[in-house]
Amino acid sequence: MTDYRKEALKIQDEIIADRRAVHGFAELGLDLPKTVAYVTEKLQSYGIDAKPCGKGGVTATIGQGGKVILLRGDMDALPMAEDTGLPYAATNGNCHSCGHDMHAAMLLGAAKLLKEHESELKGRVKFMFQPGEEILGGAAEMIRNGLLENPPVDVAFGMHTSTGGKHSDVGTISYKKDYVTFSGDFVKVTVHGKQSHGASPEMGVDAISIAAHIVTGLEELISREVSNQERSIVLTGKIYGGDSCNTQAGTCVLEVSVRAASAERRDFLKKRVKEISEGIALAFRGTAEVEYVYGMAPMYNHPDMYNCVPGYIAEIVGEENVVEVHEYGGTEDFTAVAERVPSIYVNIGTGSIAGPDITHHNPKIIFDESALPIGTAVYCQTAVRWLEEHQ
Ligand SMILES: [Zn+2]
Numbered sequence: 179m180t181d182y183r184k185e186a187l188k189i190q191d192e193i194i195a196d197r198r199a200v201h202g203f204a205e206l207g208l209d210l211p212k213t214v215a216y217v218t219e220k221l222q223s224y225g226i227d228a229k230p231c232g233k234g235g236v237t238a239t240i241g242q243g244g245k246v247i248l249l250r251g252d253m254d255a256l257p258m259a260e261d262t263g264l265p266y267a268a269t270n271g272n273c274h275s276c277g278h279d280m281h282a283a284m285l286l287g288a289a290k291l292l293k294e295h296e297s298e299l300k301g302r303v304k305f306m307f308q309p310g311e312e313i314l315g316g317a318a319e320m321i322r323n324g325l326l327e328n329p330p331v332d333v334a335f336g337m338h339t340s341t342g343g344k345h346s347d348v349g350t351i352s353y354k355k356d357y358v359t360f361s362g363d364f365v366k367v368t369v370h371g372k373q374s375h376g377a378s379p380e381m382g383v384d385a386i387s388i389a390a391h392i393v394t395g396l397e398e399l400i401s402r403e404v405s406n407q408e409r410s411i412v413l414t415g416k417i418y419g420g421d422s423c424n425t426q427a428g429t430c431v432l433e434v435s436v437r438a439a440s441a442e443r444r445d446f447l448k449k450r451v452k453e454i455s456e457g458i459a460l461a462f463r464g465t466a467e468v469e470y471v472y473g474m475a476p477m478y479n480h481p482d483m484y485n486c487v488p489g490y491i492a493e494i495v496g497e498e499n500v501v502e503v504h505e506y507g508g509t510e511d512f513t514a515v516a517e518r519v520p521s522i523y524v525n526i527g528t529g530s531i532a533g534p535d536i537t538h539h540n541p542k543i544i545f546d547e548s549a550l551p552i553g554t555a556v557y558c559q560t561a562v563r564w565l566e567e568h569q
């Protein structure tokens with residue numbers, strides 16, 4: 179079998195050049211004209227038929243017949259001025275401080291190598307160069323535009339740089355079983371009371387007082403109804419209502435963020451946030467209207483994938499460097515793919531050249547480029563081995 183670690187090292191300079199090019203473009207959201215043009219041209223130069231997919235996305239498939247594994251790499255930057263002093267730093271007020279330039283370059287490297295070895299593939303590999311990860315809408319945009327069809331995708335693999343924390347050394351890959359990231363939902367609770375003069379409380383119903391009870395009621399939810407082994411979150415982050423200090427407020431609005439550690443917990447919290455809000459409002463003679471807006475689902479690593487993919491990755495980095503972790507991350511919009519096809523999302527150590535306390539979304543962050551060929555090899559090995567074992 180082809181040694182992808184060696185092959186990736188041979189094209190290391192090209193992967194670094196790709197990374198620095200994308201790094202300099204540092205484009206935002208779904209609007210990535212330079213990045214998309216660059217990625218498309220590179221793919222075409224390898225003989226790959228790359229196509230736009232939705233706003234700011236690029237996709238391509240190689241191989242003939244058989245199952246389809248999707249490899250995801252995102253490409254968008256963040257709206258903050260880069261402060262690294264690097265000679266190839268972005269100068270347009272944006273910054274690749276989440277490492278998506280690394281992702282795009284590693285995936286380009288993988289596309290090049292897999293295309294060179296296309297005849298050895300036991301199925302097909304679909305590439306997903308994704309925009310808008312930071313705005314949590316890019317994956318959904320590509321899915322709406324047919325990403326998972328024609329050919330239909332069987333499984334998917336995503337990877338993110340890891341810097342500054344545990345398991346972030348170059349050469350280390352970490353993964354988690356089951357749920358990896360929280361869901362991120364938004365709840366608006368509008369409390370209706372009855373406005374009255376502050377000197378005649380019996381004439382009204384104080385919506386602010388009811389809202390205050392709801393805030394503390396919602397706090398009981400995590401501390402009294404959820405295991406202390408779990409880290410789901412219910413946070414009232416914004417509250418507003420009332421007209422003047424001497425008037426009982428007729429309405430008061432709470433804006434609440436709910437982060438659940440699993441899909442089951444997400445349903446439970448949704449139900450209880452509504453019951454607590456409505457119940458407390460009723461107890462104090464008011465009403466509460468609960469609008470629950472589903473945001474990002476929690477990222478779920480499918481057992482069909484975590485039972486085999488870490489083994490393929492170990493063939494590249496060594497078993498001792500594939501680490502199972504138990505911590506949750508933030509949110510990740512690869513979730514939109516993982517909700518539809520069995521997927522796995524892992525972290526790739528990319529060192530901490532600027533210091534361990536400078537991590538993602540810090541404009542001083544400097545990723546270690548020696549991780550790039552490892553990432554490219556991991557993408558290749560995962561695709562080739564999964565296809566081999568799932569014909
Ligand atoms: Zn980010």
Ligand SMILES: [Zn+2]
Binds near residue numbers: 276277278311338
């Ligand atoms: Zn990111």
